[in-house]
Amino acid sequence: MTMEQQDPPAVLIDQVSKWYGQVIGINDLSLAIDGGVTGVLGPNGAGKSTLFKLMMGRIRPSQGSVRLFGVDPWKNTSPYRRVGYVSESEKLYEWMTALDFVTTLARLHGMTREEATERSAHVLEFVGLADVMHKELGKFSKGMRQRVKIAHALVHNPDLLILDEPLHGCDPLARTSIMSVIRELGEQGKTILISSHILEEIERITEQIVILHNGRLLAIGNLHAIRGLLDKHPHRILINCEDPRSLANLFITEEPVFGVRFPGEGQLEIQTNDLSAAHAILPSIVVSSNQKITSIENPDDNLDSLLGYLIKEGS
Amino acid sequence: MDRKGKSLFETVWTRMDRKAGAVIELTIRQLMHRISTWVVLGVGALLMALLLIFYIDSVRESFEPIDNDGDSEDNDGDGYPMGQERKYGTPDWDSDLFPGASVFIPESDIDWNDADRSEFGNKSWEGSAFFEVSWVDDQYAGEWWDSHVDWKLNQEGIPELTDCSDWELEEILEAIWADACDLGDDDGDGMTTYYVEGKWRGEGIATVPDNYYLSWGFWTEEVYVEPEPPEMYINEDGIDCFDAFILRGPGWEDSRVGCPSEARISGSHGFDDDGDCLAANEGNGNDDNGNGVRCDVQWIASNGVVTRIEADDLVDEDPDEQEYIGELGHRTFVIAVGKMAFVILLGLFIPLFLSLGLVRDETENGTLHLLLSKPIHRAEFIIYRLTGYLAISGSYVIALSLIVGLISSILGPGDQLIRISDIPVWIGIGAATTLVLAAYGSMFNAMGLISPKYGVYLCIVFGIWEFMMGSFSILNPNWTVASVSISHWALQMIDAVVLLAWPDTIQWAEMDRAFEIDSGLSVFWQPPVHTLGTASAGIALLNSLVVLLLVSVAWIFIAKSVFSRREIM
Numbered sequence: 113m114t115m116e117q118q119d120p121p122a123v124l125i126d127q128v129s130k131w132y133g134q135v136i137g138i139n140d141l142s143l144a145i146d147g148g149v150t151g152v153l154g155p156n157g158a159g160k161s162t163l164f165k166l167m168m169g170r171i172r173p174s175q176g177s178v179r180l181f182g183v184d185p186w187k188n189t190s191p192y193r194r195v196g197y198v199s200e201s202e203k204l205y206e207w208m209t210a211l212d213f214v215t216t217l218a219r220l221h222g223m224t225r226e227e228a229t230e231r232s233a234h235v236l237e238f239v240g241l242a243d244v245m246h247k248e249l250g251k252f253s254k255g256m257r258q259r260v261k262i263a264h265a266l267v268h269n270p271d272l273l274i275l276d277e278p279l280h281g282c283d284p285l286a287r288t289s290i291m292s293v294i295r296e297l298g299e300q301g302k303t304i305l306i307s308s309h310i311l312e313e314i315e316r317i318t319e320q321i322v323i324l325h326n327g328r329l330l331a332i333g334n335l336h337a338i339r340g341l342l343d344k345h346p347h348r349i350l351i352n353c354e355d356p357r358s359l360a361n362l363f364i365t366e367e368p369v370f371g372v373r374f375p376g377e378g379q380l381e382i383q384t385n386d387l388s389a390a391h392a393i394l395p396s397i398v399v400s401s402n403q404k405i406t407s408i409e410n411p412d413d414n415l416d417s418l419l420g421y422l423i424k425e426g427s
Numbered sequence: 428m429d430r431k432g433k434s435l436f437e438t439v440w441t442r443m444d445r446k447a448g449a450v451i452e453l454t455i456r457q458l459m460h461r462i463s464t465w466v467v468l469g470v471g472a473l474l475m476a477l478l479l480i481f482y483i484d485s486v487r488e489s490f491e492p493i494d495n496d497g498d499s500e501d502n503d504g505d506g507y508p509m510g511q512e513r514k515y516g517t518p519d520w521d522s523d524l525f526p527g528a529s530v531f532i533p534e535s536d537i538d539w540n541d542a543d544r545s546e547f548g549n550k551s552w553e554g555s556a557f558f559e560v561s562w563v564d565d566q567y568a569g570e571w572w573d574s575h576v577d578w579k580l581n582q583e584g585i586p587e588l589t590d591c592s593d594w595e596l597e598e599i600l601e602a603i604w605a606d607a608c609d610l611g612d613d614d615g616d617g618m619t620t621y622y623v624e625g626k627w628r629g630e631g632i633a634t635v636p637d638n639y640y641l642s643w644g645f646w647t648e649e650v651y652v653e654p655e656p657p658e659m660y661i662n663e664d665g666i667d668c669f670d671a672f673i674l675r676g677p678g679w680e681d682s683r684v685g686c687p688s689e690a691r692i693s694g695s696h697g698f699d700d701d702g703d704c705l706a707a708n709e710g711n712g713n714d715d716n717g718n719g720v721r722c723d724v725q726w727i728a729s730n731g732v733v734t735r736i737e738a739d740d741l742v743d744e745d746p747d748e749q750e751y752i753g754e755l756g757h758r759t760f761v762i763a764v765g766k767m768a769f770v771i772l773l774g775l776f777i778p779l780f781l782s783l784g785l786v787r788d789e790t791e792n793g794t795l796h797l798l799l800s801k802p803i804h805r806a807e808f809i810i811y812r813l814t815g816y817l818a819i820s821g822s823y824v825i826a827l828s829l830i831v832g833l834i835s836s837i838l839g840p841g842d843q844l845i846r847i848s849d850i851p852v853w854i855g856i857g858a859a860t861t862l863v864l865a866a867y868g869s870m871f872n873a874m875g876l877i878s879p880k881y882g883v884y885l886c887i888v889f890g891i892w893e894f895m896m897g898s899f900s901i902l903n904p905n906w907t908v909a910s911v912s913i914s915h916w917a918l919q920m921i922d923a924v925v926l927l928a929w930p931d932t933i934q935w936a937e938m939d940r941a942f943e944i945d946s947g948l949s950v951f952w953q954p955p956v957h958t959l960g961t962a963s964a965g966i967a968l969l970n971s972l973v974v975l976l977l978v979s980v981a982w983i984f985i986a987k988s989v990f991s992r993r994e995i996m
Contacts, residue, residue: 168800171994189802197800201793205453207460219449220801222441264797 120182121146122272122303123167128176130162130327137162139327140176145305149298151314151335152307154324155419160307161200163324164276167305168197180272193221196265200276202257206250210241210260213249218267228267235263239293255286262293273297275306279313291317311418323422330422338418346370347387349394352406356380362397366390378406446803447811454815458781467780468823471773475831478768482760482835492661496744498703499657507652510660513703515652523569527652536642537635546643549630552623554641555600556633557610559620560586563629574605574625591622600636662747663701666724666938697724697743704741715739726937736938753840755939755946758932761835761849762925763951765856769828770917771897774863775890777820782868783886785812786990787875795995806987809872813983816868821861828857848928855924862975863917867893869979870913873986876993904956913978920971922955926964 125143129136138159154160165171166178169185178184180191205213211232218228236245239259244252249260258278265273275294279287294317298304308314314321315335323331323338331338353359359380360372368389373381384390387410398405411417458464494500498510503518505525512519515526531551537544551567552558553574563586569575578586591599591608599608605625612619618631635641695718699705704713704722713721716737724738738744746752786809789795798808832853836846870889874882897914899906904922909915925932936949955967 165996168796170796170799171996189804192800192802195800197796199793199796199800201796203793204797205457205794208456216449216453217797217801220446220798220803222445222802224445225448261797265800 120179122181123305124177124179124182125163125166126177126179128166128173128178130159130166130171130174136327138166138173141324141327141329142176143322143329143332145303145322147301147303148320149294149304149306149318151318151321152305152324153309153311153314153321154307154330155309155416157326158309158324159327160309160324161276162327164197164199164274164305164307167274168192168195168199193268194271196268196270196273198258198261198265198273198275198278200280202254202281204249204257204260206248208249209246210236210249210252210256210263211245213260214264214267217264221268223268231267231269232263235266236260238266239263240289253283253286255282255289258282258286258290259293262290266297271302273302273304275304277307277309279308279310287313323419325419325423330419338422347384347390348411349382349384349387349390350375350407350409350411351380351382352378352408353380353401354378354403359397359401359403362401366393366397368393446801446807447814450798450803450808450811451815451818454785454812455819458816458819463780464819467777471777471823472827474768474772475764475827478760478764479831479834483838492748494657494661494745496664496741498663498745499660501657506654508655508657508660510663510701510703511655514706525652526654527650529646529649531644531646533642533644535644536640537633539638539640544637545632545634546641547632548643549628550643551626551628551646552633552641552643553626554635555624555639556622556635556641557620558607558623558627558629558631558633559614559616559618560629560631561618562631563627567626567628569626572605576605576607576623576625576627578607578627586619586621588621596636600639660701661745662750663745664703664741664743665700665746666697666743666751694726695720695723696726697722697738699739699742701745704739707741713739750840752944752946755935755944755948757835757839757846758925758929758935759947759951761832761852761856762921763947764831765828765852765859765921766897766901766918766951769824769856769860770863770921771894771914773824773827774860774867774914774917775893777824778816778864778867778871779886779890781820782813782816783871783875783883785816785868785872785875786986787872787879787882790993790995791879799995805990806983809983809986809990813865813868813872816872817861817865820864820868824860824864825854825857828853828860832856851928852921852925855928856921859917859920859924859971862920862972862979863913865979866913866917866975866982869982869986873982873989876986876989901951904953910957913975916957916971916974916978919955919957919967920975922952923964923968923971925952926954927968 121144123143123145125141128138128141130138141159141163152160152163162171166173167180167185169187169189172186178186181194183191185191205216208216211229214232214236215225215228218232219225221228223231233242233245236242239262241256241259241263244256249257252260258280262275262278265275278290278294282290291313294304294306298318306314306317319335321331321333321335321338322329351359356374356379360374363369363380363382364372368384368386369382370385371383373383375381382390394408498513499508501508501519503512503520503522503525505512505522507515507517507519507525509519511526517524517526517528534550535546536554537546549562563578563580565578565580565584567575579588581587586607586609588606589608590611591602592611592613594602594608599622602608603622603624607621607623607625607627610620610622614620633641633643699722707713716723716725716739718725718737722739722742724736724743727735727737784791786795789798799805832849833845836849836853837844839846839849871882871886874885874889876882878885893912893914896909896912897918900909900912900915900918903909904915904919929935932948932952933954936952938944939946939948954962955964955971957970958964958967959970
């Protein structure tokens with residue numbers, strides 16, 4: 113009996129840097145991902161797409177090494193047999209039907225025409241496009257196009273799925289549908305990397321995240337743990353109401369609130385150190401104020417403030 | 428065999444094959460969905476249609492028969508064309524002499540040294556004599572300068588001539604020529620004696636002075652000979668040479684000059700088809716060119732090129748335009764269309780529109796990500812894309828060449844329904860153009876990759892270079908600089924294919940030049956030069972094929988090197 117060799121991780125990024133002239137795309141990034149759904153978060157220009165392009169062998173690292181299943185994707189296309197990639201590019205062959213499109217790309221995996229057609233029909237059904245698979249892609253909505261792209265990435269049943277902003281520009285219905293597809297794939301045990309610049313999107317799919325900022329790895333781990341840190345950070349709650357000043361009087365005496373501001377007409381901003389406690393007292397105060405409240409927003413509960421916090425913590 | 432029990436061939440090759448099939452099919456469908464593809468292919472088809480109309484209109488309709496030697500003319504107006512007069516031995520400058528006209532048959536004569544110097548009879552006389560007349564024929568007329576004597580008969584039928592009865596004999600002999608003078612009835616027998624010198628007819632006793640000469644004879648009855656139509660003497664002696672035996676069979680070996688294939692260029696050629704040279708039987712033995720062969724044409728070649736053609740008189744002087752100029756015009760059309768329209772125009776424009784963006788446009792459109800996320804090597808991708816492009820453009824030019832070829836070979840000169848020998852030439856033109864499409868296609872594709880933004884300008888510059896070198900190659904294939912172009916080698920290929928399919932084209936081109944027909948064949952076609960000294964068209968064909976394939980592979984390699992290093996954003 114021979115010793116079973118341990119399989120290399122699906123993605124291994126080792127001290128990778130990528131710069132374009134003076135501009136840094138990725139800065140000394142090390143990462144190993146194997147199994148589960150991982151959200152890659154970062155604002156526009158953080159290096160998410162650069163990271164994915166490095167993984168897909170589109171660009172060559174300036175320093176360090178990239179390995180997919182232990183193979184350098186810049187030099188060898190063999191890992192792509194196990195990888196499905198949805199690029200950020202919106203362009204498809206508009207004159208093709210969805211089935212045609214997925215079948216053609218499936219044949220590039222060495223499938224026969226029959227195998228490819230069968231598999232393509234199957235994955236199109238899986239992403240919920242069974243009814244429209246014979247329609248031309250030019251007539252597809254944004255959400256349908258994203259799902260077609262996911263279908264082509266899935267057609268060869270890959271072990272690793274790399275999705276670059278798959279929810280970008282989709283309407284809420286399409287988002288929900290795509291998210292459920294991704295969740296289901298994650299449950300099937302595939303390694304999935306999904307990028308987004310919207311925290312809420314990723315939160316609905318996975319808890320395992322990687323946060324990139326200015327090409328650097330800012331945080332890696334469980335989103336809830338990171339969020340917990342965020343809760344201890346001063347937060348703002350923005351309330352749109354009829355009489356902000358009388359409402360402010362009610363809030364100012366409460367424990368978790370340490371300050372109030374009036375940023376605009378009919379607006380009250382409450383400052384708190386404990387977001388959960390503030391939200392707990394909020395309903396009773398609103399009721400006792402006897403005012404009409406038009407909206408309650410948490411402007412700090414987004415990626416930017418999370419990043420801002422993490423950057424501050426890190427410095 | 429691998430673990431699944433499949434052979435290596437099945438796993439590696441079939442996978443590659445399937446990928447190739449998918450990319451090729453995708454490329455074809457993509458190109459078919461582009462309007463520019465249809466525009467360029469449509470313009471190509473339109474160009475060919477216009478050329479065919481030009482062919483039908485000007486080349487084919489202009490095969491009017493021409494009387495090159497002028498023997499269908501009737502110069503003396505006697506109703507007989509020169510050719511017929513030549514056959515009957517009558518001149519075409521004397522309306523009295525024509526086929527069937529009465530002919531003088533000489534009987535006898537009194538020579539200067541004959542002892543008996545008198546002759547009696549009713550005859551046609553010619554020479555000098557004292558003629559005691561019983562009757563003269565006033566109607567025996569002819570021109571004075573032809574020495575016919577005018578008897579000047581009066582109303583009673585008595586000649587009224589100069590009286591020379593008192594003259595000295597010497598004076599008479601000296602003064603009279605083509606004339607007669609009256610010596611009177613010197614012997615008193617009632618019959619007048621005249622001194623006559625020239626031609627006359629009459630009855631009497633002719634006495635020839637010493638040292639003078641007289642001949643006599645009779646004229647035959649005039650016979651009516653049907654004048655032949657002048658058309659008979661147009662196209663009656665074609666320029667013939669190399670296929671003498673093929674045309675006439677071995678029985679003609681003795682009577683006609685053959686041109687054995689191994690001596691196609693230099694040597695004795697030609698055959699006096701209408702027989703006017705052989706009939707003429709001139710004093711020089713009908714060997715004007717002095718090569719020891721009667722009625723032939725001597726071709727004099729130097730270094731395989733005919734420099735001079737020396738024909739015996741009346742040989743190869745009136746070729747059939749339908750057969751000769753028609754054949755030359757037809758071949759010129761085929762070669763010119765093959766070289767200019769197919770290789771240079773279609774060969775350049777199709778790749779410019781179809782291959783420049785073959786890989787580049789995928790990058791620019793953002794669809795390359797879809798394809799390159801699959802296990803396909805970038806070099807593989809280039810090759811499959813080019814194959815797809817070639818599948819469309821190559822099958823287009825081959826189909827187009829066969830259609831143009833079929834139509835022109837049906838319309839072309841010759842009695843056969845289709846000129847079968849044209850078909851290999853058109854296949855060659857299609858193949859040469861396809862190779863050019865491959866070479867330019869891989870080159871322009873590489874240009875598009877090297878400089879996505881300015882590649883088109885690079886291609887235009889290369890296109891102008893190729894166009895110029897192609898044009899120069901047509902005019903002078905020996906010019907070395909032109910061989911640094913793709914078009915040169917494709918044109919060489921056509922030259923070689925032409926020679927293989929029509930082995931007698933060298934002769935046709937030489938005849939075109941030597942007989943100054945100006946069909947353009949010797950402008951558009953010259954024997955292939957890249958034969959490695961063998962003068963073999965096959966070697967030239969093979970050479971061109973290898974060069975064009977190597978150029979294509981080299982540009983694919985350049986494109987691959989650029990593309991493999993290219994970061995795709």
